[in-house]
Amino acid sequence: MPNSQTLYLGLDIGGTKSAAIIGTPEGQVLARREWPSGSSRGPEPMLADLIAAARELLREFPAKAAGVSIGGPLDAARGIVLSPPHLPGWDAFPLRERLEEALQLPVAVEHDAAACALAEAAWGTFAGTSRLIYLTCGTGFGAGILLDGKAYRGAGGHSVELGHGRFAEEGPELFGKRGSIEGYCAGAGIPLLAAAKYPQRWGAKPPTVAELAALARQGDTEAASILEWNARSVGQVAANLADLLFPEVILLGSMARHLGAGWVGTVRAKFLEEAHPHARNCKIEPASLGERLQDLSALVVALP
Amino acid sequence: MPNSQTLYLGLDIGGTKSAAIIGTPEGQVLARREWPSGSSRGPEPMLADLIAAARELLREFPAKAAGVSIGGPLDAARGIVLSPPHLPGWDAFPLRERLEEALQLPVAVEHDAAACALAEAAWGTFAGTSRLIYLTCGTGFGAGILLDGKAYRGAGGHSVELGHGRFAEEGPELFGKRGSIEGYCAGAGIPLLAAAKYPQRWGAKPPTVAELAALARQGDTEAASILEWNARSVGQVAANLADLLFPEVILLGSMARHLGAGWVGTVRAKFLEEAHPHARNCKIEPASLGERLQDLSALVVALP
Numbered sequence: 108m109p110n111s112q113t114l115y116l117g118l119d120i121g122g123t124k125s126a127a128i129i130g131t132p133e134g135q136v137l138a139r140r141e142w143p144s145g146s147s148r149g150p151e152p153m154l155a156d157l158i159a160a161a162r163e164l165l166r167e168f169p170a171k172a173a174g175v176s177i178g179g180p181l182d183a184a185r186g187i188v189l190s191p192p193h194l195p196g197w198d199a200f201p202l203r204e205r206l207e208e209a210l211q212l213p214v215a216v217e218h219d220a221a222a223c224a225l226a227e228a229a230w231g232t233f234a235g236t237s238r239l240i241y242l243t244c245g246t247g248f249g250a251g252i253l254l255d256g257k258a259y260r261g262a263g264g265h266s267v268e269l270g271h272g273r274f275a276e277e278g279p280e281l282f283g284k285r286g287s288i289e290g291y292c293a294g295a296g297i298p299l300l301a302a303a304k305y306p307q308r309w310g311a312k313p314p315t316v317a318e319l320a321a322l323a324r325q326g327d328t329e330a331a332s333i334l335e336w337n338a339r340s341v342g343q344v345a346a347n348l349a350d351l352l353f354p355e356v357i358l359l360g361s362m363a364r365h366l367g368a369g370w371v372g373t374v375r376a377k378f379l380e381e382a383h384p385h386a387r388n389c390k391i392e393p394a395s396l397g398e399r400l401q402d403l404s405a406l407v408v409a410l411p
Numbered sequence: 412m413p414n415s416q417t418l419y420l421g422l423d424i425g426g427t428k429s430a431a432i433i434g435t436p437e438g439q440v441l442a443r444r445e446w447p448s449g450s451s452r453g454p455e456p457m458l459a460d461l462i463a464a465a466r467e468l469l470r471e472f473p474a475k476a477a478g479v480s481i482g483g484p485l486d487a488a489r490g491i492v493l494s495p496p497h498l499p500g501w502d503a504f505p506l507r508e509r510l511e512e513a514l515q516l517p518v519a520v521e522h523d524a525a526a527c528a529l530a531e532a533a534w535g536t537f538a539g540t541s542r543l544i545y546l547t548c549g550t551g552f553g554a555g556i557l558l559d560g561k562a563y564r565g566a567g568g569h570s571v572e573l574g575h576g577r578f579a580e581e582g583p584e585l586f587g588k589r590g591s592i593e594g595y596c597a598g599a600g601i602p603l604l605a606a607a608k609y610p611q612r613w614g615a616k617p618p619t620v621a622e623l624a625a626l627a628r629q630g631d632t633e634a635a636s637i638l639e640w641n642a643r644s645v646g647q648v649a650a651n652l653a654d655l656l657f658p659e660v661i662l663l664g665s666m667a668r669h670l671g672a673g674w675v676g677t678v679r680a681k682f683l684e685e686a687h688p689h690a691r692n693c694k695i696e697p698a699s700l701g702e703r704l705q706d707l708s709a710l711v712v713a714l715p
Contacts, residue, residue, distance in 0.1 A: 120704070180687070180689055185578075189689065206542075215445060236563060237566075238566055250655070252655075254558065255564070259543060259558070260547075260657075261656055261657020261658065261690075262541075262542055262657045262658060262659045262692065262693070263657070263689075263692075265689055265690075266653075266658045267656070267657070268654045268655070268656050268689070268690070269654065269657055269688045270713075271654045271687040272650070272651040272654045273647060273650070273651060273653065274684060275579070275580070276579070284685075304604070343577060346577070347576040347577060349575065350571075350575045350576045351554070351556075351565045351570045351571055351572070351573050352563070352565055352571070353565020353567070353569040353571070353572075354565065355566045381577060382575075383484070383566075383575040384570050385484055385493065385569055385572070386565075386569075386572070386575075388566065388567075389566070406497065
């Protein structure tokens with residue numbers, strides 16, 4: 108068994124599934140448990156599952172500290188979860204405190220997008236980048252912003268909520284706002300874009316992203332145009348972020364992995380059309396840690 | 412004469428006028444020269460004027476260091492000016508180096524919006540705020556972003572170029588982009604908004620901001636609607652910034668001073684409509700240093 112001083116516990120809490128892992132500061136994962144989150148049950152049963160999995164791992168792999176990756180909004184500094192839309196009942200839930208009590212370990216909590224940014228900056232292709240932005244591009248659309256290599260947090264330790272920003276006057280309603288950035292850029296917005304653009308075809312039963320991707324591969328130009336609309340929206344948002352913060356790199360999450368190089372190329376093309384000439388040096392790339400990113404994002408939060 | 416160790420030189424380079432001031436770390440201004448910039452002449456004659464005014468002041472008030480406030484884009488870290496639209500000919504101009512040679516003083520250069528943010532954080536109502544954003548709301552529309560009390564700079568030391576971001580698909584063209592944030596939010600965009608909304612009345616000869624303000628005061632609802640459109644656009648941009656960065660305060664520059672509490676109230680109302688509920692604690696206020704802000708913004712850059 109490795110020296111206990113070098114092991115860390117990572118806890119990844121998602122709306123659909125959760126995981127607990129044991130890893131090293133070098134990003135090596137030694138053990139892993141995964142289970143369905145059952146998020147409709149609310150925080151207490153979810154926390155019980157989390158603690159049980161963590162204790163089971165800790166018996167075999169004593170860890171020095173634990174890190175948690177979880178969706179926002181949250182007060183990341185104090186580890187208090189503030190009613191994320193995908194985690195019903197987590198209202199001002201003192202996650203850090205509860206885990207520290209149960210596990211008798213120091214616990215750090217981070218917004219999932221920021222945790223992914225930290226993992227990429229630690230172990231990815233762009234390791235060591237000072238200003239790095241990770242866009243989740245998943246079911247939701249969030250940003251993790253690393254400045255000087257540290258996860259940016261706002262007033263009150265609050266997580267970044269890029270997806271709530273306005274993209275256009277009108278548009279799909281996500282994050283409680285018609286025309287929000289999340290509506291145009293998130294995976295969950297894609298069916299809504301399809302229904303809006305082709306109401307006769309998709310108004311009654313909006314297609315899933317997988318269905319659209321399959322149709323597009325078969326040469327369906329309407330399906331392709333929806334995925335392109337989403338990609339160009341992401342490129343637009345990336346350009347506005349670059350004009351504001353001039354990061355060295357902006358990394359694209361899940362959708363880049365699932366939809367591939369064509370989708371990333373469209374994001375990048377729109378970015379280059381839109382960004383200030385001096386901001387165009389910013390690299391627009393898929394996240395480099397692939398399937399490992401989720402686990403590593405929880406692990407990196409535990410590190411000193 | 413005060414102890415020379417405690418004096419600093421501030422140089423404010425604008426498109427219309429420039430100034431040199433001598434001040435203390437407490438923000439007291441002891442001497443001041445102002446002259447028309449003559450910016451159409453290009454950088455060399457402007458630099459000569461600047462050096463002459465600085466030397467004249469330094470003879471009487473030996474200063475420890477100099478600070479420069481100037482519009483972007485620029486590499487603020489190295490003090491290189493990168494072709495600002497309002498300063499023709501300042502193309503990769505090594506301002507810091509040239510001034511250090513001429514004045515034999517350490518010189519720091521900062522983006523004007525960031526310099527204003529620093530001055531407000533040093534001597535304004537919100538002194539000591541960790542995360543403070545200053546929106547110029549002048550002829551142009553720029554942002555100075557203070558994080559952890561320091562002026563944020565992007566990759567390569569680059570200034571923030573918020574105004575270049577996209578506000579809408581279409582709209583006034585400023586900063587080289589139709590629909591840019593600058594087009595909707597800058598003073599220079601207001602005549603363009605008027606011409607677009609009321610082409611019969613203002614298409615041929617767009618009104619100035621002062622004309623619109625005078626008409627609005629007389630009860631002209633069309634004129635008032637243009638100023639309101641501008642204010643709501645600023646409120647919208649402030650909300651997107653708050654969703655992203657959750658600052659403690661966003662300060663509004665020139666237009667807040669010239670158009671008054673009604674305009675600020677409209678900005679704030681739109682902000683509160685739009686911002687994420689957790690971001691609504693962010694204060695939206697006019698800059699507090701008023702007429703002194705410009706001088707103090709140059710002075711603050713000189714301070715250690």
